[in-house]
Every structure is written in structure tokens, then in C-alpha cells.
Amino acid sequence: MSADGNWKITISTPMGPQEMTVAIATQGETFTGKAQSPMGDMDFSGKVAGDTLTWSADITKPMPLTLEFDAKVEGDKMTGNVKLGAFGNAPLNGTRI
Structure with missing residues (x-):
């Protein structure tokens, strides 16, 4: 599994879809x-376990919150939570760009 590259990721939040472009190495x-998004840019790091990536990110917009990502990479597709x-959970979908 190689997650290296650029991804367009959409998170389906209660406030509507949130899109970001993410570069992974x-x-x-x-x-x-x-990650680059309308809410700002941020650097992050995480763990790789087989075809799964996990990481967390602290955001300040629209409110202070820690997001915890769990994403599976299959070819040029990424799915997860x-x-x-x-505020619960939101599905994540991504495609390599």
C-alpha cells in the first residue's frame, strides 16, 4: 500500500461537506x-498499519476541536471515519489527484 501523493478528501460533517487537499509522504x-482547506493549512503526522492511516489534528475553525482520522487506502481511493x-463521527472519502 502506498498512500504517498496528493489527495482530495471530503469529510461529510453535520455542518456540510468539508473539502481539503492533503499531501502524504x-x-x-x-x-x-x-492539509490545505478553506479553514486553514496544517501539518500533521500519523501511523501506517498495513493499508490504514491514523492521525489526529487540532483545529480552531469553526471551533476548537480535535479530529481523529482512521482511513483505509485502496489504490487511488481512501475511505474512513x-x-x-x-459531535460524533463523520465519513471520509478521498481520491488521489
């Missing part, structure tokens, strides 16, 4: 990433 069992703190 794996190295063994870890990876680094940079984002834990939205006290």
Missing part, C-alpha cells in the same frame, strides 16, 4: 502530511 510505519470530538 510515508516512511515505514509513520507518515507526514500537509473522522471522530469529531463530542
Whole structure:
């Protein structure tokens, strides 16, 4: 599994779909990433386990919140879940660009 590259990711939140472009670079069992979205840019890092990526991100817009990502990569598709703190979960879908 190689998640390396650029991805367009959509998170289906209660506030509507949130889109971002993410660049991922794996190295063994870890990876680094940079996300760009209308809510701002952020760097993050996470873990690789087989075809699954996990990471968390602290956001401040539209409110302070820690997002916890769990995404599976299959070829040029990414699917998964984002834990939205006290606001439940939201599905994640992505395509390599």
C-alpha cells in the first residue's frame, strides 16, 4: 500500500461537506502530511498499519476541536471515519489527484 501523493478528501460533517487537499509522504510505519482547506493549512503526522492511516489534528475553525482520522487506502481511493470530538463521527472519502 502506498498512500504517498496528493489527495482530495471530503469529510461529510453535520455542518456540510468539508473539502481539503492533503499531501502524504510515508516512511515505514509513520507518515507526514500537509492539509490545505478553506479553514486553514496544517501539518500533521500519523501511523501506517498495513493499508490504514491514523492521525489526529487540532483545529480552531469553526471551533476548537480535535479530529481523529482512521482511513483505509485502496489504490487511488481512501475511505474512513473522522471522530469529531463530542459531535460524533463523520465519513471520509478521498481520491488521489
